[in-house]
Amino acid sequence: MSTTEIIFWFLSALAIFSAIMVITRKNPVFSVLYLIVTFFAISGHYILMNAQFLAIVNIIVYAGAIMVLFLFVLMLMNLNKEGEPRKNRYLLWSGVIAGGMLMIVIIAALQTSKPEIVDSFSKGDIGLIQNLGMALFKEYVVPFEISSILFLSAMVGAVVIGKK
Amino acid sequence: MFHLLNAGIDWGLAIEKLLLIVVVVSIALGFAMYSTYGERKVAAILQDRLGPNRFGPLGLGQPIADAIKLFFKEEIIPNRANKVLFVMGPALAMMAALMTSAVIPWGDKIIIGGKEVSLQIADVNVGILYIFAVVALGVYGVMIGGWSSNNKFSLLAAIRGASQNISYELAMGLSIIALLFVTGSLSLKDIVVGQQETMWNVVYQPLGFFIFLICAFAETNRTPFDLPEAENELNFGYHQEYSSMKLGFYLFAEYINMFMSSVLMATLYFGGYDIPFFNEAASTLHPNWIALLGFLSLMAKTIAFVFFFMWVRWTIPRFRYDQLMHLGWKTLIPLALFNMLLTAAIMLYLQGR
Amino acid sequence: MEALTNRAKQIDRSPMTAWEKMYLPAIVKGLGITFSHMFKKRPTIQYPEVQRPFSSVFRGLHVLNRDEEGRERCTACGLCAVACPAEAITMEAAEREHGEENLYREEKYAAKYEINMLRCIFCGLCEEACPKDAIYLSETFAPAHYDRKGFIYGKDDLLIPDPNTHREAYEKAAAGRVRHKVSAF
Numbered sequence: 001m002s003t004t005e006i007i008f009w010f011l012s013a014l015a016i017f018s019a020i021m022v023i024t025r026k027n028p029v030f031s032v033l034y035l036i037v038t039f040f041a042i043s044g045h046y047i048l049m050n051a052q053f054l055a056i057v058n059i060i061v062y063a064g065a066i067m068v069l070f071l072f073v074l075m076l077m078n079l080n081k082e083g084e085p086r087k088n089r090y091l092l093w094s095g096v097i098a099g100g101m102l103m104i105v106i107i108a109a110l111q112t113s114k115p116e117i118v119d120s121f122s123k124g125d126i127g128l129i130q131n132l133g134m135a136l137f138k139e140y141v142v143p144f145e146i147s148s149i150l151f152l153s154a155m156v157g158a159v160v161i162g163k164k
Numbered sequence: 165m166f167h168l169l170n171a172g173i174d175w176g177l178a179i180e181k182l183l184l185i186v187v188v189v190s191i192a193l194g195f196a197m198y199s200t201y202g203e204r205k206v207a208a209i210l211q212d213r214l215g216p217n218r219f220g221p222l223g224l225g226q227p228i229a230d231a232i233k234l235f236f237k238e239e240i241i242p243n244r245a246n247k248v249l250f251v252m253g254p255a256l257a258m259m260a261a262l263m264t265s266a267v268i269p270w271g272d273k274i275i276i277g278g279k280e281v282s283l284q285i286a287d288v289n290v291g292i293l294y295i296f297a298v299v300a301l302g303v304y305g306v307m308i309g310g311w312s313s314n315n316k317f318s319l320l321a322a323i324r325g326a327s328q329n330i331s332y333e334l335a336m337g338l339s340i341i342a343l344l345f346v347t348g349s350l351s352l353k354d355i356v357v358g359q360q361e362t363m364w365n366v367v368y369q370p371l372g373f374f375i376f377l378i379c380a381f382a383e384t385n386r387t388p389f390d391l392p393e394a395e396n397e398l399n400f401g402y403h404q405e406y407s408s409m410k411l412g413f414y415l416f417a418e419y420i421n422m423f424m425s426s427v428l429m430a431t432l433y434f435g436g437y438d439i440p441f442f443n444e445a446a447s448t449l450h451p452n453w454i455a456l457l458g459f460l461s462l463m464a465k466t467i468a469f470v471f472f473f474m475w476v477r478w479t480i481p482r483f484r485y486d487q488l489m490h491l492g493w494k495t496l497i498p499l500a501l502f503n504m505l506l507t508a509a510i511m512l513y514l515q516g517r
Numbered sequence: 518m519e520a521l522t523n524r525a526k527q528i529d530r531s532p533m534t535a536w537e538k539m540y541l542p543a544i545v546k547g548l549g550i551t552f553s554h555m556f557k558k559r560p561t562i563q564y565p566e567v568q569r570p571f572s573s574v575f576r577g578l579h580v581l582n583r584d585e586e587g588r589e590r591c592t593a594c595g596l597c598a599v600a601c602p603a604e605a606i607t608m609e610a611a612e613r614e615h616g617e618e619n620l621y622r623e624e625k626y627a628a629k630y631e632i633n634m635l636r637c638i639f640c641g642l643c644e645e646a647c648p649k650d651a652i653y654l655s656e657t658f659a660p661a662h663y664d665r666k667g668f669i670y671g672k673d674d675l676l677i678p679d680p681n682t683h684r685e686a687y688e689k690a691a692a693g694r695v696r697h698k699v700s701a702f
Contacts, residue, residue: 029249029311036304056293064300064333068307068326075311075319129290129350210551214561479551480544 008048015041028074032067039063053129176279184285188265196419197227199470203419206474234412242314242405249312254406254413257305261420263298267291268427269353271437271459274452283437283455284353291352292340295428296333299383303329305417306385306392310402321402324485325392328382331492332389336379338500339372342507343432356436366433371503373433375496380425382492385418387477391485426469430462437462571656576639579632579670580655580677584622587681590651593627600646605636623649630675634659634668 018037025031039062046055136144201216201224208215216223241250271283288294303326310322346368347355359365366373382389393401403414430436437458447454483491536542562569571577582590593610611628613621620626643652662668678686 033249033308052288052290053293056290056297059297060293060300064297064303065330068300068303068330071307071311072323072326075307075323209555212554212557212559214559475548475551479547 004048007044011041011044011048015045028077029071032070032074035070036063036067039067050128053132180281181285184281184283185266188270188285189262192262192265192420192423193416195423195466196416197231199419199423199474200230200415201227202470203474203477206471207478210475210478231412234409237408239408239410240405244314245405246312246314249308250405251410253305253309253312254403254410254417255305256308257302257417258413258420260298260302260305261417261424263301264295264424264428267294267352268424268431269356269436270462271455272451274455283459287351287353289349289351292344292350292432296337296340299329299336300333302383302417302421305414306402309406309414313402313405315405317398317400318402318404321392321394321398321404324398325385325402328385328389328391328488328492331489332379332382332496335375335492335496335500336383338497338504339369339375339379340432342372342500342504343369343376345504345507345511352431352436356431356438359435360438364433364435364438369433369503369507371499372507373429375500375503376429376433378491378496380429381473381476382488384421384425384473386422386473388480388483389488390477390482391488394482422470422473423466426466426473427462429469430465434465573656575656576641576644576654577657578634578655578659579637579643579675580653581630581672581675582651582653583677583680583687585680586619587679587687588618588620588622589626589676590622590649591627591630592623592625592649592651593630594625594648596646596648597643597652600642601637602640602642603636603638605633605638606643607631607633627672630672632670632675634670635665 015038018034018041021034022031022038025034039058043055043058046052046058204226205215205223207213216226219225219229241247266285267288269282269284269287273280273282275281306325306329307322310318310320310325313319343355343365344350346365347358349355349358355365381387385392392398393403395401398404403411406414437455439457439461442457449457584590593608595608595610598604598606598608607629608627608631609629610625613624613626639654641654644654659668680687
């Protein structure tokens with residue numbers, strides 16, 4: 001087994017373990033922390049695929065900003081047993097159904113896809129920032145700009161709500 | 165570093181890098197240790213006092229005495245605190261502070277026994293982004309420590325610290341984008357080499373440097389942005405419940421952060437290990453000497469910045485929290501955006517000619 | 518209302534101009550002020566090694582004086598104890614025996630003389646009350662102790678050195694006004 005494979009299996013195990021911990025922990029703060037560990041493991045996978053930009057941006061955006069905001073909210077919440085709202089049974093069932101649907105969709109998507117990069121560790125250089133930039137701003141410039149407009153609209157919406 | 169993975173393990177390289185890591189980390193720790201001494205001395209000098217002068221010549225043994233004191237203090241973990249996270253907080257803060265050093269070029273190549281050794285632990289081609297990722301992680305040390313202490317003041321301070329860091333990261337990133345227009349590379353090594361060949365980036369990016377400087381103050385929680393440890397409002401800040409070396413780690417992490425951001429400013433805007441008015445490529449000196457001089461030049465710039473950090477700390481009072489947010493979101497971010505657009509326009513104009 | 522002094526300063530509360538809102542000029546000015554302090558003289562006195570000179574009218578620890586021949590001046594009249602507003606002084610009188618003429622100047626002397634330095638307010642009224650110039654306030658202050666007992670100064674703590682046997686110590690203690698160095702312990 002080469003070093004790469006060892007690292008791959010280690011990261012995979014870490015990612016799955018911490019992902020399970022995210023949904024089984026009773027204390028939401030621990031859930032968030034395990035989710036951060038999951039993000040790190042995934043970033044490790046990106047690095048293995050030589051997608052350095054993606055790896056770093058994953059950490060900056062998810063671990064560095066979004067998860068901090070999550071923690072923010074969780075820490076300000078009163079996590080007492082008494083304060084916990086009664087769980088609605090319908091909500092439980094609808095959650096199960098929605099989750100199951102999502103799983104079916106993901107399985108269907110994964111079945112038809114042809115995983116190409118996975119078996120060529122750190123060979124492709126599409127993930128390097130220069131190539132990524134070229135692809136984003138030449139081939140995919142219209143979807144890229146449209147998604148940025150989406151973010152802008154979200155930002156404007158947040159400001160409008162904040163101004164109320 | 166990433167190419168290491170598929171080529172099997174090159175043991176020579178691994179040992180070389182490991183040694184470099186040890187050296188860099190110990191330099192960072194030693195520097196942080198003596199910047200506590202420096203802080204007290206600078207404070208004293210600026211306030212017409214003498215500062216520590218009892219232990220050793222000029223009081224140079226003071227950091228050792230402080231360290232011994234911290235080590236021998238009683239370790240207290242609050243009863244209702246979350247013990248795992250309580251211990252993890254300072255460790256994370258320290259780790260995030262030290263991790264920055266990996267991508268900073270500390271000097272040019274040196275030659276040991278006919279082998280070229282680069283004085284940079286990892287020349288990652290997304291170096292600046294890596295630094296941003298690590299800076300973003302620094303928030304967790306503060307947040308986890310503050311929350312797990314089970315103390316209202318700690319929690320409030322931690323949340324202040326986190327929101328302050330996130331707010332100023334934006335302006336910092338925007339100011340760096342303008343710099344990247346000029347350098348055309350995200351690798352810190354390339355940025356330094358580019359500055360060696362032409363001029364220091366601060367000449368091209370004075371406004372960007374200024375924004376970066378302010379954000380660096382905010383990111384390291386230094387006065388005038390030291391709201392997470394505002395004693396008058398929050399008793400002691402997010403590390404209120406900490407004692408002994410765990411408190412020491414938090415305090416130490418602040419100084420390491422200060423050191424790292426000084427090095428970063430020197431690297432990004434002041435030519436890194438570039439020696440001013442000296443053409444490295446044309447000189448006949450042995451490369452090892454050039455590397456040493458370059459390292460010393462980087463250290464001199466760093467010390468100047470660290471002194472500036474302290475000088476500002478003992479001059480300016482703390483911002484109020486709304487003023488801090490006002491400055492970050494309504495002044496610095498638009499300013500950084502303006503700087504970015506201006507730089508882009510000038511670059512395009514120069515290319516078009 | 519009329520101002521008591523002319524030092525009152527009218528504060529300008531008009532809204533800040535754009536230049537002032539930048540804060541930078543003010544910050545640079547402040548940095549300049551702190552920087553200029555680097556070159557100022559430090560007024561620090563390295564205490565245990567260097568001691569601040571006392572004013573010549575300083576009222577510190579008490580000293581029981583001797584005359585030129587080394588005899589105690591105090592006659593245990595009790596005027597100092599009466600004058601003392603803090604009631605810090607107690608004494609017991611005794612009669613001088615034969616053969617003690619070189620020790621005590623008058624026929625009556627203080628066998629016990631105690632000053633409680635915790636009570637004493639160092640007002641100097643004992644010094645003024647004394648008809649025999651026996652008690653003086655010197656230019657030292659009481660050192661710290663671990664217990665209260667240490668602050669009750671007996672005769673052996675208060676008496677000035679004997680000029681016959683310890684001439685130098687006496688001169689040093691009595692120079693100018695009576696001085697008395699309290700030995701560190």
